[in-house]
Amino acid sequence: MTVTDTTEFARDKFFEKLQAARSASRTLATATTAQKNSALEHIAAQLERDTQTIIAANAEDLERGRASGMSEYMLDRLLLTEDRIRALAAAVRDVVALPDPVGTVVRGSTLANGLDITQVRVPFGVIGAIYEARPNVTVDIAALALKSGNCAVLRGGSAAASSNQVLVASMQQALRASGLPSECAISIDEFGRAGAEQLMKARGFVDVLIPRGGAELIQNVVTSSTVPVIETGAGVVHVFVDASADSIMARDIVINAKTHRPSVCNAAETLLVHKDVADEVFTAVFDALASNTVEVRADDALRARIPNLGKVEQSDWSTEYHSLILSAKIVDSVEEAIEHIAEYSTHHTETIVTNDFANAEKFLSEVDSAVVMVNASTRFTDGGEFGFGAEVGISTQKLHARGPMGLPELTSTKWIVRGTGQVRT
Numbered sequence: 001m002t003v004t005d006t007t008e009f010a011r012d013k014f015f016e017k018l019q020a021a022r023s024a025s026r027t028l029a030t031a032t033t034a035q036k037n038s039a040l041e042h043i044a045a046q047l048e049r050d051t052q053t054i055i056a057a058n059a060e061d062l063e064r065g066r067a068s069g070m071s072e073y074m075l076d077r078l079l080l081t082e083d084r085i086r087a088l089a090a091a092v093r094d095v096v097a098l099p100d101p102v103g104t105v106v107r108g109s110t111l112a113n114g115l116d117i118t119q120v121r122v123p124f125g126v127i128g129a130i131y132e133a134r135p136n137v138t139v140d141i142a143a144l145a146l147k148s149g150n151c152a153v154l155r156g157g158s159a160a161a162s163s164n165q166v167l168v169a170s171m172q173q174a175l176r177a178s179g180l181p182s183e184c185a186i187s188i189d190e191f192g193r194a195g196a197e198q199l200m201k202a203r204g205f206v207d208v209l210i211p212r213g214g215a216e217l218i219q220n221v222v223t224s225s226t227v228p229v230i231e232t233g234a235g236v237v238h239v240f241v242d243a244s245a246d247s248i249m250a251r252d253i254v255i256n257a258k259t260h261r262p263s264v265c266n267a268a269e270t271l272l273v274h275k276d277v278a279d280e281v282f283t284a285v286f287d288a289l290a291s292n293t294v295e296v297r298a299d300d301a302l303r304a305r306i307p308n309l310g311k312v313e314q315s316d317w318s319t320e321y322h323s324l325i326l327s328a329k330i331v332d333s334v335e336e337a338i339e340h341i342a343e344y345s346t347h348h349t350e351t352i353v354t355n356d357f358a359n360a361e362k363f364l365s366e367v368d369s370a371v372v373m374v375n376a377s378t379r380f381t382d383g384g385e386f387g388f389g390a391e392v393g394i395s396t397q398k399l400h401a402r403g404p405m406g407l408p409e410l411t412s413t414k415w416i417v418r419g420t421g422q423v424r425t
Helices: 003-029 033-049 051-067 072-078 082-097 135-147 158-178 189-200 215-224 247-259 279-291 300-305 314-318 334-344 357-366
Strands: 105-110 116-123 126-131 151-155 185-187 208-212 237-241 268-274 295-298 325-331 349-353 371-374 411-418
Touching: 003 116, 003 126, 003 151, 003 185, 003 189, 033 051, 033 082, 033 135, 033 158, 051 072, 051 082, 051 158, 072 158, 082 135, 126 135, 126 189, 126 215, 135 151, 135 158, 135 185, 151 189, 158 185, 158 189, 189 215, 208 215, 237 247, 237 334, 247 268, 247 279, 247 349, 268 279, 268 334, 295 300, 300 325, 314 334, 325 334, 334 349, 334 357, 349 357, 357 371
Parallel strands: 126 151, 126 208, 151 185, 237 268, 237 349, 268 325, 295 325, 349 371
Antiparallel strands: 105 116, 116 411
């Protein structure tokens, strides 16, 4: 049977699941904050009760990943341990503590004719998510969707299929126990790649689609989808060490940004160093990179100072490595650093390490990325670190949402108009 035949065979079941999510979204839209919080508490507790079942399923995914040659860094993304499951449950409880955005008044006024108009936040309805090898995202997105009044349709990919199946089952059991429809969180993994393709075309069933993953996955969703997409970009992230940088600060920020968790989207991929940076700063940064077994691929000017570095290729500047590899370049000025970032950045996160106030402000105002930092590690670009609770992704687009997406970013608005019989003349 061909892929097309399989897709046609499963079409009715696929759209039955989407219709069930659409119906559930109407129930969820009217749920109170207390009802949604109760469901989230049930989910957190159920995840803790199901810890060993989740770990066993995750072991199947890890075994398949190793057999297929998945890198250690990607395996780390895939891994669920008791500590990580406890952290997932804690993140769900953190969402309970966050303000419910639904019904929040954005603005309003009373017109001269007496009409009272109010703009309020409302759920999208059904949120689709396509991601890969990230079982934690299954819970994060479902929890944020639930608190913001949305149902979640999850396509987590084959790499985490066993983990996601158990996680979704656990959440659905908790939803039923809380009195909300289990279809508030559904998986379409059973439909494979064809299901993902159908999800991208499911206008009328799905209100918005959020891709999370590598550049290829994201670009495929953005270019193929007829459902509106909130683009979460790949992270070609830059650190610029300015001439005035403190050596210890520069060392600590570069090492944290690159090595704290290399496989994630807010890890640094390119280091730009001002040509006049002090010798002690230069030595501190590059000795620390060597000590942390980071492979540096450098331009000719940098290799002239450190001959044993690898040679950078043109493609490196636009590569998200997901590993302990860093492209590096010496620049003549803050202007050159900004120009390099403008050409190669994915507009995710960039940081400058500097003691020059004017250069800091120039960097902040001229770098066009979702998050721009001064004297801080790029690893802080994260919904949890920003105080939003679990995040649904880092948006690198400019429409609707940009940067870490918390609860308000998972809502739209509608206008409420109250009158006393007014008619337009």
